Amino acid sequence: xxxxxxxxxxxxxxxxxxxxxxxxxxxxxxxxxxxxxxxxxxxxxxxxxxxxxxxxxxxxxxxxxxxxxxxxxxxxxxxxxxxxxxxxxxxxxxxxxxxxxxxxxxxxxxxxxxxxxxxxxxxxxxxxxxxxxxxxxxxxxxxxxxxxxxxxxxxxxxxxxxxxxxxxxxxxxxxxxxxxxxxxxxxxxxxxxxxxxxxxxxxxxxxxxxxxxxxxxxxxxxxxxxxxxxxxxxxxxxxxxxxxxxxxxxxxxxxxxxxxxxxxxxxxxxxxxxxxxxxxxxxxxxxxxxxxxxxxxxxxxxxxxxxxxxxxxxxxxxxxxxxxxxxxxxxxxxxxxxxxxxxxxxxxxxxxxxxxxxxxxxxxxxxxxxxxxxxxxxxxxxxxxxxxxxxxxxxxxxxxxxxxxxxxxxxxxxxxxxxxxxxxxxxxxxxxxxxxxxxxxxxxxxxxxxxxxxxxxxxxxxxxxxxxxxxxxxxxxxxxxxxxxxxxxxxxxxxxxxxxxxxxxxxxxxxxxxxxxxxxxxxxxxxxxxxxxxxxxxxxxxxxxxxxxxxxxxxxxxxxxxxxxxx
Numbered sequence: 001x002x003x004x005x006x007x008x009x010x011x012x013x014x015x016x017x018x019x020x021x022x023x024x025x026x027x028x029x030x031x032x033x034x035x036x037x038x039x040x041x042x043x044x045x046x047x048x049x050x051x052x053x054x055x056x057x058x059x060x061x062x063x064x065x066x067x068x069x070x071x072x073x074x075x076x077x078x079x080x081x082x083x084x085x086x087x088x089x090x091x092x093x094x095x096x097x098x099x100x101x102x103x104x105x106x107x108x109x110x111x112x113x114x115x116x117x118x119x120x121x122x123x124x125x126x127x128x129x130x131x132x133x134x135x136x137x138x139x140x141x142x143x144x145x146x147x148x149x150x151x152x153x154x155x156x157x158x159x160x161x162x163x164x165x166x167x168x169x170x171x172x173x174x175x176x177x178x179x180x181x182x183x184x185x186x187x188x189x190x191x192x193x194x195x196x197x198x199x200x201x202x203x204x205x206x207x208x209x210x211x212x213x214x215x216x217x218x219x220x221x222x223x224x225x226x227x228x229x230x231x232x233x234x235x236x237x238x239x240x241x242x243x244x245x246x247x248x249x250x251x252x253x254x255x256x257x258x259x260x261x262x263x264x265x266x267x268x269x270x271x272x273x274x275x276x277x278x279x280x281x282x283x284x285x286x287x288x289x290x291x292x293x294x295x296x297x298x299x300x301x302x303x304x305x306x307x308x309x310x311x312x313x314x315x316x317x318x319x320x321x322x323x324x325x326x327x328x329x330x331x332x333x334x335x336x337x338x339x340x341x342x343x344x345x346x347x348x349x350x351x352x353x354x355x356x357x358x359x360x361x362x363x364x365x366x367x368x369x370x371x372x373x374x375x376x377x378x379x380x381x382x383x384x385x386x387x388x389x390x391x392x393x394x395x396x397x398x399x400x401x402x403x404x405x406x407x408x409x410x411x412x413x414x415x416x417x418x419x420x421x422x423x424x425x426x427x428x429x430x431x432x433x434x435x436x437x438x439x440x441x442x443x444x445x446x447x448x449x450x451x452x453x454x455x456x457x458x459x460x461x462x463x464x465x466x467x468x469x470x471x472x473x474x475x476x477x478x479x480x481x482x483x484x485x486x487x488x489x490x491x492x493x494x495x496x497x498x499x500x501x502x503x504x505x506x507x508x509x510x511x512x513x514x515x516x517x518x519x520x521x522x523x524x525x526x527x528x529x530x531x532x533x534x535x536x537x538x539x540x541x542x543x544x545x546x547x548x549x550x551x552x553x554x555x556x557x558x559x560x561x562x563x564x565x566x567x
Contacts, residue, residue: 110155387438
Protein backbone atom coordinates (compact mmCIF):
# COMPACT_ATOMS: atom_id res chain seq x y z
CA UNK A 1 0.00 0.00 0.00
CA UNK A 2 2.90 2.36 0.64
CA UNK A 3 4.02 1.78 -2.93
CA UNK A 4 0.76 3.39 -4.05
CA UNK A 5 1.72 6.52 -2.12
CA UNK A 6 5.25 6.71 -3.49
CA UNK A 7 3.90 6.84 -7.07
CA UNK A 8 0.58 8.57 -6.36
CA UNK A 9 1.37 11.86 -8.11
CA UNK A 10 2.10 11.66 -11.82
CA UNK A 11 4.50 14.60 -11.59
CA UNK A 12 6.87 13.16 -8.98
CA UNK A 13 8.29 9.87 -7.76
CA UNK A 14 9.00 9.71 -4.04
CA UNK A 15 12.08 7.94 -2.70
CA UNK A 16 10.84 7.68 0.89
CA UNK A 17 12.65 8.22 4.16
CA UNK A 18 12.02 4.65 5.27
CA UNK A 19 13.94 3.33 2.24
CA UNK A 20 16.95 5.62 2.65
CA UNK A 21 20.03 5.17 4.82
CA UNK A 22 23.47 6.79 4.93
CA UNK A 23 24.46 4.24 2.28
CA UNK A 24 21.67 5.19 -0.13
CA UNK A 25 18.52 3.41 -1.33
CA UNK A 26 17.35 0.12 0.18
CA UNK A 27 17.51 -2.92 -2.09
CA UNK A 28 13.76 -3.41 -1.68
CA UNK A 29 12.91 0.05 -2.98
CA UNK A 30 15.61 -0.15 -5.65
CA UNK A 31 13.79 -3.16 -7.10
CA UNK A 32 10.50 -1.25 -7.08
CA UNK A 33 12.04 1.81 -8.74
CA UNK A 34 13.71 -0.26 -11.46
CA UNK A 35 10.43 -2.05 -12.18
CA UNK A 36 8.28 1.11 -12.19
CA UNK A 37 10.27 3.70 -14.16
CA UNK A 38 12.56 3.55 -17.17
CA UNK A 39 15.56 5.27 -15.57
CA UNK A 40 15.14 3.55 -12.21
CA UNK A 41 18.49 1.76 -12.25
CA UNK A 42 20.40 4.93 -13.11
CA UNK A 43 18.60 6.88 -10.38
CA UNK A 44 19.40 4.22 -7.77
CA UNK A 45 23.07 4.11 -8.81
CA UNK A 46 23.34 7.92 -8.69
CA UNK A 47 21.80 8.16 -5.21
CA UNK A 48 23.96 5.31 -3.93
CA UNK A 49 27.09 7.12 -5.07
CA UNK A 50 26.14 10.68 -4.06
CA UNK A 51 24.12 10.29 -0.87
CA UNK A 52 26.97 8.73 1.16
CA UNK A 53 29.14 11.69 0.10
CA UNK A 54 26.55 14.16 1.43
CA UNK A 55 26.16 12.14 4.63
CA UNK A 56 29.84 11.71 5.42
CA UNK A 57 30.79 15.31 4.64
CA UNK A 58 27.91 16.83 6.59
CA UNK A 59 28.65 14.56 9.57
CA UNK A 60 32.31 15.60 9.56
CA UNK A 61 31.46 19.30 9.35
CA UNK A 62 28.83 19.02 12.10
CA UNK A 63 31.33 17.36 14.44
CA UNK A 64 33.73 20.26 13.91
CA UNK A 65 31.30 23.20 13.89
CA UNK A 66 27.96 23.83 15.60
CA UNK A 67 27.06 26.04 12.64
CA UNK A 68 26.73 23.02 10.35
CA UNK A 69 23.74 20.72 10.78
CA UNK A 70 24.38 16.97 10.91
CA UNK A 71 22.95 14.90 8.07
CA UNK A 72 19.45 13.51 8.27
CA UNK A 73 17.06 11.50 6.15
CA UNK A 74 14.38 13.20 4.07
CA UNK A 75 12.21 12.01 1.23
CA UNK A 76 13.56 12.60 -2.27
CA UNK A 77 10.94 13.77 -4.77
CA UNK A 78 12.12 13.24 -8.35
CA UNK A 79 10.30 15.53 -10.78
CA UNK A 80 10.47 15.45 -14.57
CA UNK A 81 12.56 18.34 -15.84
CA UNK A 82 9.78 19.30 -18.26
CA UNK A 83 7.29 19.68 -15.41
CA UNK A 84 6.82 23.28 -14.30
CA UNK A 85 7.47 23.32 -10.59
CA UNK A 86 9.36 25.76 -8.36
CA UNK A 87 12.91 24.39 -7.99
CA UNK A 88 13.07 25.53 -4.36
CA UNK A 89 9.77 24.16 -3.10
CA UNK A 90 9.97 22.05 0.06
CA UNK A 91 7.33 19.37 -0.49
CA UNK A 92 5.53 17.68 2.39
CA UNK A 93 6.33 20.49 4.81
CA UNK A 94 10.13 20.61 4.40
CA UNK A 95 10.50 16.83 4.83
CA UNK A 96 11.51 16.36 1.17
CA UNK A 97 14.32 17.21 -1.21
CA UNK A 98 12.94 18.33 -4.57
CA UNK A 99 15.17 16.99 -7.34
CA UNK A 100 14.78 16.74 -11.12
CA UNK A 101 15.33 13.69 -13.30
CA UNK A 102 18.25 15.47 -14.98
CA UNK A 103 20.06 15.48 -11.59
CA UNK A 104 20.49 11.71 -11.90
CA UNK A 105 21.49 11.47 -15.57
CA UNK A 106 25.16 11.17 -16.50
CA UNK A 107 24.80 13.58 -19.41
CA UNK A 108 23.28 16.38 -17.29
CA UNK A 109 24.75 15.87 -13.81
CA UNK A 110 27.59 14.35 -11.84
CA UNK A 111 28.09 12.64 -8.49
CA UNK A 112 29.54 15.80 -6.96
CA UNK A 113 26.69 18.00 -8.20
CA UNK A 114 24.09 15.61 -6.77
CA UNK A 115 25.93 15.30 -3.45
CA UNK A 116 26.02 19.09 -3.17
CA UNK A 117 22.32 19.38 -4.09
CA UNK A 118 21.52 17.35 -0.96
CA UNK A 119 23.61 19.72 1.18
CA UNK A 120 22.18 22.79 -0.52
CA UNK A 121 18.59 21.56 -0.14
CA UNK A 122 19.16 20.97 3.56
CA UNK A 123 20.53 24.47 4.03
CA UNK A 124 17.49 25.97 2.32
CA UNK A 125 15.16 23.84 4.45
CA UNK A 126 16.86 25.09 7.62
CA UNK A 127 16.88 28.76 6.72
CA UNK A 128 13.82 28.99 4.48
CA UNK A 129 16.02 31.15 2.22
CA UNK A 130 17.47 30.54 -1.25
CA UNK A 131 19.75 33.38 -2.24
CA UNK A 132 22.26 33.13 0.63
CA UNK A 133 22.47 29.34 0.83
CA UNK A 134 25.34 28.84 -1.62
CA UNK A 135 27.46 31.44 0.20
CA UNK A 136 26.62 30.08 3.63
CA UNK A 137 27.62 26.59 2.45
CA UNK A 138 31.13 27.75 1.55
CA UNK A 139 32.72 25.51 4.19
CA UNK A 140 31.52 22.49 2.22
CA UNK A 141 34.24 23.19 -0.33
CA UNK A 142 37.20 23.61 2.02
CA UNK A 143 38.21 19.94 1.98
CA UNK A 144 37.20 19.06 -1.57
CA UNK A 145 39.94 17.79 -3.85
CA UNK A 146 40.65 19.27 -7.27
CA UNK A 147 39.12 16.17 -8.87
CA UNK A 148 35.92 16.61 -6.85
CA UNK A 149 35.74 20.29 -7.79
CA UNK A 150 36.19 19.40 -11.47
CA UNK A 151 33.40 16.81 -11.25
CA UNK A 152 31.05 19.35 -9.68
CA UNK A 153 31.87 21.90 -12.38
CA UNK A 154 31.24 19.35 -15.11
CA UNK A 155 27.83 18.51 -13.67
CA UNK A 156 26.84 22.13 -13.08
CA UNK A 157 27.78 23.17 -16.62
CA UNK A 158 25.79 20.29 -18.14
CA UNK A 159 22.76 20.66 -15.88
CA UNK A 160 19.31 21.39 -17.30
CA UNK A 161 17.69 22.15 -13.94
CA UNK A 162 15.38 25.20 -13.92
CA UNK A 163 18.00 26.99 -11.79
CA UNK A 164 21.08 25.56 -13.49
CA UNK A 165 22.62 29.00 -14.09
CA UNK A 166 22.88 29.50 -10.32
CA UNK A 167 24.97 26.35 -9.97
CA UNK A 168 27.14 27.43 -12.89
CA UNK A 169 27.75 30.70 -11.07
CA UNK A 170 28.68 28.69 -7.98
CA UNK A 171 31.07 26.57 -10.04
CA UNK A 172 32.77 29.76 -11.26
CA UNK A 173 33.01 31.05 -7.66
CA UNK A 174 34.67 27.98 -6.12
CA UNK A 175 38.22 29.28 -6.44
CA UNK A 176 37.56 32.28 -4.20
CA UNK A 177 35.08 30.44 -1.94
CA UNK A 178 37.87 28.02 -1.04
CA UNK A 179 40.05 30.97 -0.03
CA UNK A 180 37.62 32.06 2.71
CA UNK A 181 38.44 31.32 6.33
CA UNK A 182 36.24 30.02 9.13
CA UNK A 183 36.26 30.62 12.87
CA UNK A 184 36.67 26.93 13.74
CA UNK A 185 37.01 24.93 10.51
CA UNK A 186 39.74 27.03 8.91
CA UNK A 187 40.96 29.83 11.19
CA UNK A 188 43.15 32.51 9.59
CA UNK A 189 46.54 33.38 11.10
CA UNK A 190 45.00 36.67 12.25
CA UNK A 191 41.49 38.07 12.30
CA UNK A 192 42.74 41.46 11.21
CA UNK A 193 41.51 42.35 7.75
CA UNK A 194 38.64 39.86 7.73
CA UNK A 195 34.90 40.50 7.68
CA UNK A 196 32.63 37.93 9.29
CA UNK A 197 29.38 36.68 7.75
CA UNK A 198 26.79 36.47 10.53
CA UNK A 199 25.66 33.06 11.80
CA UNK A 200 28.04 31.15 9.51
CA UNK A 201 31.50 31.41 11.09
CA UNK A 202 32.83 32.45 7.67
CA UNK A 203 35.55 35.11 7.46
CA UNK A 204 36.13 37.05 4.24
CA UNK A 205 39.57 38.59 3.59
CA UNK A 206 39.53 42.20 2.45
CA UNK A 207 40.76 41.30 -1.03
CA UNK A 208 37.62 39.18 -1.62
CA UNK A 209 34.97 41.42 -0.03
CA UNK A 210 33.28 42.14 -3.35
CA UNK A 211 32.82 38.48 -4.27
CA UNK A 212 30.12 37.31 -1.79
CA UNK A 213 27.64 40.07 -2.76
CA UNK A 214 28.14 39.24 -6.45
CA UNK A 215 27.38 35.54 -5.84
CA UNK A 216 24.30 36.38 -3.78
CA UNK A 217 23.13 38.80 -6.47
CA UNK A 218 23.49 36.11 -9.13
CA UNK A 219 21.56 33.58 -7.03
CA UNK A 220 18.86 36.17 -6.36
CA UNK A 221 18.47 36.88 -10.06
CA UNK A 222 18.47 33.17 -10.90
CA UNK A 223 15.83 32.40 -8.27
CA UNK A 224 13.57 35.20 -9.48
CA UNK A 225 13.90 34.06 -13.08
CA UNK A 226 13.18 30.42 -12.22
CA UNK A 227 10.08 31.35 -10.24
CA UNK A 228 8.91 33.72 -12.99
CA UNK A 229 9.26 30.96 -15.61
CA UNK A 230 7.24 28.68 -13.36
CA UNK A 231 4.34 31.10 -13.06
CA UNK A 232 4.53 32.02 -16.75
CA UNK A 233 3.97 28.38 -17.67
CA UNK A 234 0.47 28.60 -16.16
CA UNK A 235 -0.47 32.14 -17.16
CA UNK A 236 -2.50 31.31 -20.27
CA UNK A 237 -6.15 32.11 -19.58
CA UNK A 238 -9.20 30.48 -21.13
CA UNK A 239 -12.58 32.16 -21.02
CA UNK A 240 -14.27 28.84 -21.73
CA UNK A 241 -12.60 27.20 -18.73
CA UNK A 242 -13.68 30.07 -16.48
CA UNK A 243 -17.26 29.91 -17.78
CA UNK A 244 -17.39 26.15 -17.23
CA UNK A 245 -16.08 26.51 -13.67
CA UNK A 246 -18.65 29.18 -12.81
CA UNK A 247 -21.45 27.14 -14.38
CA UNK A 248 -20.39 24.13 -12.32
CA UNK A 249 -20.48 26.22 -9.14
CA UNK A 250 -23.92 27.59 -9.97
CA UNK A 251 -25.72 24.50 -11.22
CA UNK A 252 -24.46 21.61 -9.08
CA UNK A 253 -25.11 21.20 -5.34
CA UNK A 254 -21.94 21.71 -3.31
CA UNK A 255 -20.71 21.28 0.25
CA UNK A 256 -18.26 24.16 0.66
CA UNK A 257 -17.80 27.91 0.62
CA UNK A 258 -15.02 29.69 -1.25
CA UNK A 259 -13.18 32.37 0.67
CA UNK A 260 -10.54 34.98 -0.04
CA UNK A 261 -8.43 37.50 1.80
CA UNK A 262 -9.33 37.93 5.49
CA UNK A 263 -11.58 34.86 5.25
CA UNK A 264 -14.22 36.82 3.32
CA UNK A 265 -16.75 34.53 1.63
CA UNK A 266 -16.53 34.92 -2.16
CA UNK A 267 -18.98 32.20 -3.06
CA UNK A 268 -21.64 30.64 -0.85
CA UNK A 269 -23.27 27.28 -1.45
CA UNK A 270 -26.49 28.76 -0.06
CA UNK A 271 -26.51 31.42 -2.82
CA UNK A 272 -24.88 29.62 -5.77
CA UNK A 273 -25.98 32.15 -8.40
CA UNK A 274 -24.12 35.05 -6.75
CA UNK A 275 -20.94 34.60 -8.79
CA UNK A 276 -19.56 38.14 -9.03
CA UNK A 277 -16.95 38.10 -6.22
CA UNK A 278 -15.58 34.67 -7.08
CA UNK A 279 -15.55 35.49 -10.81
CA UNK A 280 -13.39 38.53 -10.10
CA UNK A 281 -10.82 36.31 -8.39
CA UNK A 282 -10.94 33.31 -10.74
CA UNK A 283 -10.44 35.40 -13.87
CA UNK A 284 -6.83 35.88 -12.68
CA UNK A 285 -6.17 32.14 -12.97
CA UNK A 286 -4.91 30.32 -16.06
CA UNK A 287 -6.76 27.37 -17.57
CA UNK A 288 -4.65 24.65 -15.90
CA UNK A 289 -4.95 26.43 -12.56
CA UNK A 290 -8.75 26.59 -12.88
CA UNK A 291 -8.86 22.86 -13.54
CA UNK A 292 -6.73 22.30 -10.46
CA UNK A 293 -9.02 24.46 -8.30
CA UNK A 294 -12.09 22.57 -9.51
CA UNK A 295 -10.40 19.23 -8.80
CA UNK A 296 -9.66 20.43 -5.26
CA UNK A 297 -13.27 21.49 -4.73
CA UNK A 298 -14.50 18.14 -6.02
CA UNK A 299 -12.40 16.42 -3.33
CA UNK A 300 -13.99 18.61 -0.65
CA UNK A 301 -17.46 17.79 -1.99
CA UNK A 302 -16.70 14.08 -2.11
CA UNK A 303 -15.19 13.86 1.37
CA UNK A 304 -17.91 15.94 3.00
CA UNK A 305 -20.65 13.78 1.49
CA UNK A 306 -18.75 10.62 2.47
CA UNK A 307 -18.48 11.84 6.06
CA UNK A 308 -22.17 12.72 6.15
CA UNK A 309 -23.11 9.28 4.87
CA UNK A 310 -21.05 7.62 7.59
CA UNK A 311 -22.35 9.82 10.41
CA UNK A 312 -25.41 8.23 11.96
CA UNK A 313 -25.93 11.13 14.35
CA UNK A 314 -24.98 14.02 12.11
CA UNK A 315 -27.63 16.24 13.62
CA UNK A 316 -25.71 16.27 16.91
CA UNK A 317 -22.57 17.82 15.39
CA UNK A 318 -21.99 21.23 16.98
CA UNK A 319 -20.92 24.35 15.08
CA UNK A 320 -17.16 24.96 14.87
CA UNK A 321 -15.55 26.56 17.87
CA UNK A 322 -14.76 30.27 17.50
CA UNK A 323 -11.08 29.50 18.13
CA UNK A 324 -10.74 27.05 15.24
CA UNK A 325 -7.93 27.93 12.83
CA UNK A 326 -9.03 29.50 9.55
CA UNK A 327 -6.29 28.14 7.31
CA UNK A 328 -4.62 24.93 6.25
CA UNK A 329 -5.56 23.56 2.78
CA UNK A 330 -9.24 23.47 3.84
CA UNK A 331 -10.86 24.36 7.13
CA UNK A 332 -14.20 24.56 8.92
CA UNK A 333 -15.55 28.06 8.47
CA UNK A 334 -16.47 29.64 11.79
CA UNK A 335 -20.21 29.68 12.31
CA UNK A 336 -21.06 27.85 9.06
CA UNK A 337 -20.37 24.18 9.83
CA UNK A 338 -19.03 23.68 6.34
CA UNK A 339 -15.57 23.47 4.82
CA UNK A 340 -13.97 26.54 3.28
CA UNK A 341 -11.47 26.72 0.43
CA UNK A 342 -9.43 29.91 0.48
CA UNK A 343 -8.22 31.14 -2.91
CA UNK A 344 -5.81 33.46 -1.10
CA UNK A 345 -4.31 30.81 1.21
CA UNK A 346 -0.75 31.92 2.08
CA UNK A 347 2.05 29.90 0.46
CA UNK A 348 -0.30 27.87 -1.78
CA UNK A 349 -0.56 30.33 -4.72
CA UNK A 350 -3.87 28.81 -5.77
CA UNK A 351 -4.65 31.47 -8.36
CA UNK A 352 -1.21 31.47 -9.98
CA UNK A 353 -0.46 27.78 -10.56
CA UNK A 354 -1.92 24.29 -10.05
CA UNK A 355 -1.42 22.62 -6.68
CA UNK A 356 1.99 21.12 -5.98
CA UNK A 357 2.64 17.37 -5.88
CA UNK A 358 0.91 15.72 -2.90
CA UNK A 359 -1.04 18.92 -2.12
CA UNK A 360 -4.39 17.39 -3.15
CA UNK A 361 -3.71 14.37 -0.97
CA UNK A 362 -3.13 16.77 1.94
CA UNK A 363 -6.32 18.61 1.06
CA UNK A 364 -8.31 15.39 1.21
CA UNK A 365 -6.66 14.39 4.48
CA UNK A 366 -7.46 17.80 5.97
CA UNK A 367 -11.10 17.60 4.84
CA UNK A 368 -11.63 14.45 6.88
CA UNK A 369 -9.52 15.80 9.73
CA UNK A 370 -11.62 18.95 10.03
CA UNK A 371 -14.91 17.04 10.08
CA UNK A 372 -13.40 14.70 12.66
CA UNK A 373 -12.77 17.68 14.93
CA UNK A 374 -16.50 18.26 15.07
CA UNK A 375 -16.92 14.57 15.88
CA UNK A 376 -14.56 15.07 18.84
CA UNK A 377 -16.66 18.00 20.04
CA UNK A 378 -19.78 15.85 19.70
CA UNK A 379 -18.24 13.12 21.88
CA UNK A 380 -17.88 10.53 19.12
CA UNK A 381 -14.24 9.76 20.01
CA UNK A 382 -14.55 8.71 23.60
CA UNK A 383 -12.22 7.92 26.47
CA UNK A 384 -12.50 4.30 27.56
CA UNK A 385 -10.57 4.70 30.82
CA UNK A 386 -12.16 5.54 34.16
CA UNK A 387 -11.05 8.72 35.90
CA UNK A 388 -8.88 6.62 38.20
CA UNK A 389 -7.27 4.70 35.35
CA UNK A 390 -6.67 7.91 33.42
CA UNK A 391 -5.04 9.59 36.41
CA UNK A 392 -2.74 6.58 36.82
CA UNK A 393 -1.63 6.70 33.19
CA UNK A 394 -1.00 10.44 33.38
CA UNK A 395 1.06 9.94 36.52
CA UNK A 396 3.21 7.31 34.76
CA UNK A 397 4.01 9.76 31.95
CA UNK A 398 4.70 12.57 34.42
CA UNK A 399 7.08 10.41 36.45
CA UNK A 400 8.92 9.26 33.32
CA UNK A 401 9.36 12.88 32.24
CA UNK A 402 10.51 13.95 35.69
CA UNK A 403 13.09 11.16 35.80
CA UNK A 404 14.45 12.16 32.39
CA UNK A 405 14.68 15.81 33.46
CA UNK A 406 16.49 14.87 36.66
CA UNK A 407 19.00 12.72 34.74
CA UNK A 408 19.78 15.37 32.11
CA UNK A 409 23.38 16.64 32.06
CA UNK A 410 24.16 19.76 34.06
CA UNK A 411 24.86 21.71 30.86
CA UNK A 412 21.37 20.99 29.51
CA UNK A 413 19.77 21.97 32.80
CA UNK A 414 21.67 25.25 32.78
CA UNK A 415 20.63 26.08 29.21
CA UNK A 416 16.95 25.18 29.53
CA UNK A 417 16.38 25.35 33.26
CA UNK A 418 15.05 28.90 33.37
CA UNK A 419 12.39 28.19 30.73
CA UNK A 420 11.38 24.94 32.41
CA UNK A 421 11.09 26.71 35.77
CA UNK A 422 8.92 29.37 34.14
CA UNK A 423 6.64 26.64 32.79
CA UNK A 424 6.21 25.10 36.22
CA UNK A 425 5.34 28.48 37.72
CA UNK A 426 3.13 29.99 35.04
CA UNK A 427 1.02 27.01 34.06
CA UNK A 428 -2.12 26.53 36.09
CA UNK A 429 -1.40 24.10 38.92
CA UNK A 430 -5.08 23.17 38.84
CA UNK A 431 -5.01 22.31 35.14
CA UNK A 432 -7.43 19.48 34.39
CA UNK A 433 -8.36 17.25 31.50
CA UNK A 434 -11.90 16.07 30.95
CA UNK A 435 -12.07 13.47 28.22
CA UNK A 436 -15.54 12.28 29.12
CA UNK A 437 -14.71 9.91 31.96
CA UNK A 438 -14.45 12.51 34.71
CA UNK A 439 -12.14 15.41 35.45
CA UNK A 440 -8.47 14.59 36.06
CA UNK A 441 -6.12 17.16 37.53
CA UNK A 442 -2.48 17.34 36.34
CA UNK A 443 -1.04 17.91 39.77
CA UNK A 444 2.44 18.73 40.92
CA UNK A 445 4.85 21.64 40.52
CA UNK A 446 7.32 19.47 38.60
CA UNK A 447 8.84 19.83 35.18
CA UNK A 448 7.10 16.66 33.99
CA UNK A 449 3.71 17.98 35.08
CA UNK A 450 4.42 21.31 33.36
CA UNK A 451 5.32 19.59 30.09
CA UNK A 452 2.16 17.50 30.25
CA UNK A 453 0.09 20.62 30.79
CA UNK A 454 1.78 22.01 27.69
CA UNK A 455 0.93 19.14 25.32
CA UNK A 456 -2.26 17.53 26.60
CA UNK A 457 -4.49 20.30 25.22
CA UNK A 458 -3.46 18.90 21.82
CA UNK A 459 -5.15 15.59 22.60
CA UNK A 460 -8.25 16.70 20.68
CA UNK A 461 -6.13 16.77 17.54
CA UNK A 462 -5.05 13.18 18.19
CA UNK A 463 -8.67 12.17 18.74
CA UNK A 464 -9.59 13.74 15.40
CA UNK A 465 -6.77 11.83 13.72
CA UNK A 466 -8.03 8.59 15.25
CA UNK A 467 -11.23 8.95 13.25
CA UNK A 468 -9.84 10.74 10.18
CA UNK A 469 -7.19 8.06 9.62
CA UNK A 470 -9.96 5.49 9.17
CA UNK A 471 -11.65 7.61 6.52
CA UNK A 472 -8.64 8.83 4.55
CA UNK A 473 -7.20 6.95 1.59
CA UNK A 474 -3.78 5.36 2.05
CA UNK A 475 -2.20 8.18 0.04
CA UNK A 476 -3.98 10.91 2.00
CA UNK A 477 -3.03 9.35 5.31
CA UNK A 478 0.65 9.01 4.40
CA UNK A 479 0.81 12.56 3.07
CA UNK A 480 -0.76 13.83 6.29
CA UNK A 481 1.66 11.94 8.54
CA UNK A 482 4.74 13.04 6.61
CA UNK A 483 3.48 16.61 6.60
CA UNK A 484 3.19 16.60 10.39
CA UNK A 485 6.12 14.45 11.56
CA UNK A 486 8.99 16.81 10.84
CA UNK A 487 11.91 18.50 12.52
CA UNK A 488 11.07 21.21 15.04
CA UNK A 489 14.60 22.61 15.22
CA UNK A 490 13.67 25.88 13.58
CA UNK A 491 10.76 26.52 15.96
CA UNK A 492 12.57 26.31 19.31
CA UNK A 493 15.83 27.68 20.64
CA UNK A 494 18.17 25.70 22.86
CA UNK A 495 16.64 27.32 25.96
CA UNK A 496 13.26 25.79 24.97
CA UNK A 497 14.57 22.28 24.34
CA UNK A 498 12.14 20.69 26.79
CA UNK A 499 9.15 22.28 25.09
CA UNK A 500 10.46 20.83 21.83
CA UNK A 501 11.01 17.45 23.47
CA UNK A 502 7.45 17.32 24.80
CA UNK A 503 5.99 18.27 21.43
CA UNK A 504 8.08 15.57 19.74
CA UNK A 505 6.72 13.01 22.20
CA UNK A 506 3.20 14.01 21.22
CA UNK A 507 3.76 14.28 17.46
CA UNK A 508 5.51 10.91 17.35
CA UNK A 509 2.00 9.51 17.91
CA UNK A 510 1.08 10.54 14.34
CA UNK A 511 3.26 7.71 13.07
CA UNK A 512 0.85 5.11 14.43
CA UNK A 513 -1.38 6.10 11.48
CA UNK A 514 1.35 5.37 8.93
CA UNK A 515 2.28 2.04 7.40
CA UNK A 516 5.99 2.73 7.88
CA UNK A 517 7.32 -0.43 9.53
CA UNK A 518 10.14 1.00 11.67
CA UNK A 519 8.44 4.10 13.06
CA UNK A 520 11.08 4.78 15.68
CA UNK A 521 13.91 4.82 13.13
CA UNK A 522 11.88 7.00 10.77
CA UNK A 523 11.32 9.53 13.51
CA UNK A 524 14.84 9.58 14.92
CA UNK A 525 16.70 9.86 11.60
CA UNK A 526 14.41 12.39 9.85
CA UNK A 527 13.95 15.03 12.56
CA UNK A 528 17.43 15.36 14.14
CA UNK A 529 15.88 14.06 17.36
CA UNK A 530 18.72 11.50 17.54
CA UNK A 531 21.38 14.20 17.24
CA UNK A 532 19.64 16.77 19.44
CA UNK A 533 18.62 14.54 22.36
CA UNK A 534 20.10 11.02 22.20
CA UNK A 535 23.57 11.42 20.71
CA UNK A 536 24.07 14.59 22.76
CA UNK A 537 23.31 12.65 25.96
CA UNK A 538 20.50 14.98 27.01
CA UNK A 539 18.11 12.02 27.20
CA UNK A 540 19.08 8.36 27.23
CA UNK A 541 17.51 5.95 24.77
CA UNK A 542 16.03 4.02 27.68
CA UNK A 543 14.41 7.15 29.11
CA UNK A 544 13.06 8.19 25.74
CA UNK A 545 11.60 4.74 25.06
CA UNK A 546 10.00 4.73 28.50
CA UNK A 547 8.38 8.14 27.90
CA UNK A 548 7.25 7.20 24.39
CA UNK A 549 5.72 3.95 25.61
CA UNK A 550 3.95 5.65 28.52
CA UNK A 551 2.58 8.48 26.37
CA UNK A 552 1.41 6.00 23.73
CA UNK A 553 -0.47 4.06 26.42
CA UNK A 554 -2.05 7.31 27.57
CA UNK A 555 -3.31 8.01 24.03
CA UNK A 556 -4.60 4.42 23.82
CA UNK A 557 -7.53 5.40 26.06
CA UNK A 558 -9.41 6.82 23.06
CA UNK A 559 -11.66 4.93 20.66
CA UNK A 560 -14.14 5.84 17.94
CA UNK A 561 -17.81 5.41 18.84
CA UNK A 562 -18.91 3.33 15.88
CA UNK A 563 -22.55 3.81 16.80
CA UNK A 564 -22.15 7.49 15.91
CA UNK A 565 -20.00 7.11 12.78
CA UNK A 566 -19.54 4.00 10.64
CA UNK A 567 -15.88 3.20 9.99
